[in-house]
Amino acid sequence: MFAFKPSNFGVVKRAFSSSAAANAAKVAVLGAAGGIGQPLSLLLKHNKLISHLSLYDIVNTPGVAADISHINTASKVTGYVPDNDGLKLTLSDSDIIVIPAGVPRKPGMTRDDLFYTNAGIVKELAEAAAQYAPKAIMAVISNPVNSTVPIVSEVYKKHNIYDPRRIIGITTLDVVRASRFVSELKGTDPSNEKITVVGGHSGVTIIPLLSQSGHSFTDEELKTLTHRIQFGGDEVVKAKAGTGSATLSMAYAASCFVDSLLRALVKGEKGIIEPSYVKSNLFSSDNIDYFASNVELGTEGVAKVHPLGKLSAYEKELLSAALPELKKNIAKGADFVVSGK
Numbered sequence: 001m002f003a004f005k006p007s008n009f010g011v012v013k014r015a016f017s018s019s020a021a022a023n024a025a026k027v028a029v030l031g032a033a034g035g036i037g038q039p040l041s042l043l044l045k046h047n048k049l050i051s052h053l054s055l056y057d058i059v060n061t062p063g064v065a066a067d068i069s070h071i072n073t074a075s076k077v078t079g080y081v082p083d084n085d086g087l088k089l090t091l092s093d094s095d096i097i098v099i100p101a102g103v104p105r106k107p108g109m110t111r112d113d114l115f116y117t118n119a120g121i122v123k124e125l126a127e128a129a130a131q132y133a134p135k136a137i138m139a140v141i142s143n144p145v146n147s148t149v150p151i152v153s154e155v156y157k158k159h160n161i162y163d164p165r166r167i168i169g170i171t172t173l174d175v176v177r178a179s180r181f182v183s184e185l186k187g188t189d190p191s192n193e194k195i196t197v198v199g200g201h202s203g204v205t206i207i208p209l210l211s212q213s214g215h216s217f218t219d220e221e222l223k224t225l226t227h228r229i230q231f232g233g234d235e236v237v238k239a240k241a242g243t244g245s246a247t248l249s250m251a252y253a254a255s256c257f258v259d260s261l262l263r264a265l266v267k268g269e270k271g272i273i274e275p276s277y278v279k280s281n282l283f284s285s286d287n288i289d290y291f292a293s294n295v296e297l298g299t300e301g302v303a304k305v306h307p308l309g310k311l312s313a314y315e316k317e318l319l320s321a322a323l324p325e326l327k328k329n330i331a332k333g334a335d336f337v338v339s340g341k
């Protein structure tokens with residue numbers, strides 16, 4: 001996932017849930033007219049493993065779709081708003097659904113401050129996905145990811161279509177940032193840096209495993225790098241000064257993630273690993289049901305959740321700080337659907 005390489009080579013056939021050609025997939029983007037949605041859709045138009053790019057937003061989608069559809073790659077592009085069964089048409093026959101719908105942060109806010117606005121949006125979109133594309137793999141970008149992934153899971157449980165392999169929170173931006181920041185410090189090529197980032201996607205729940213990077217760092221470097229990776233999002237929110245949060249780097253990260261998912265799904269490639277936030281048994285003894293770690297992708301979404309490997313004493317401390325916060329975030333998301341709180 002470290003370098004964006006649009007796939008353009010021979011593909012194997014597989015049975016698809018979609019009516020799309022068997023060697024390419026229908027990908028739906030919900031929130032496609034937004035700051036992330038537009039550049040993400042642009043990057044996905046370049047992906048030859050996509051046969052149909054299906055765009056949805058509450059506003060402006062027909063214009064975004066018309067614009068992107070002029071790009072000379074083979075995929076079909078459609079764009080809908082809520083009128084005239086827009087969401088149903090967007091979702092039907094989708095193989096992958098990506099959700100960047102929702103409000104972004106302003107300076108001074110945490111991702112959890114977005115909860116009550118974005119929880120409702122994600123729940124509504126998950127209800128529609130459960131109805132119109134129950135077999136699609138759902139990839140969630142909307143924050144707070146630590147809570148929105150449990151929201152999708154609880155909605156799917158209510159609809160009796162829950163399959164934990166098919167619900168994934170995209171944490172790729174943390175990995176992209178980690179590899180870039182390490183490469184800046186070490187003077188290396190960031191596309192060769194493989195930094196695993198585990199935990200969740202907010203502040204102290206973001207745990208970079210720098211001890212597994214193959215580099216050595218001073219204590220000072222470790223602290224500074226870890227803090228920058230944990231709070232990289234805040235750096236962008238501050239620089240954008242009230243106009244939003246990371247959009248372009250997130251679109252890049254999500255397009256890398258979707259490309260990996262497509263290679264596993266469409267081409268049946270084995271051994272593709274993306275750190276992502278999924279249902280996980282790694283900390284079930286602490287009553288924590290979701291955790292980001294290295295995840296092997298397969299034809300059904302999550303093929304295997306990898307363990308964390310050996311942690312340094314510093315990383316164990318980071319983990320202790322992350323777990324209680326993560327537990328709170330997960331319960332908040334699940335409760336929102338289960339008890340309507």
Ligand SMILES: NC(=O)C1=CN([C@@H]2O[C@H](COP(=O)(O)OP(=O)(O)OC[C@H]3O[C@@H](n4cnc5c(N)ncnc54)[C@H](O)[C@@H]3O)[C@@H](O)[C@H]2O)C=CC1
Pocket residue numbers: 030031032033034035036037056057058059100101102103104105114118121124125140141142143144145170171172173174201244245246247250
């Ligand atoms: N997972 C991650 O690493 C990251 C997540 N994010 C999150 O992504 C989300 C989107 O960020 P931006 O694109 O910057 O925001 P934005 O405000 O520019 O775009 C959001 C889009 O969602 C649309 N929308 C709102 N309600 C909708 C609904 N019910 N159905 C469909 N579309 C709807 C809006 O019309 C808008 O076009 C935010 O929650 C942000 O915090 C941002 C960066 C990184």
Ligand SMILES: O=C([O-])CC(=O)C(=O)O
Pocket residue numbers: 104105111143173232233234236237245246
């Ligand atoms: O910081 C934010 O609110 C957006 C985000 O998740 C990120 O950039 O990692």
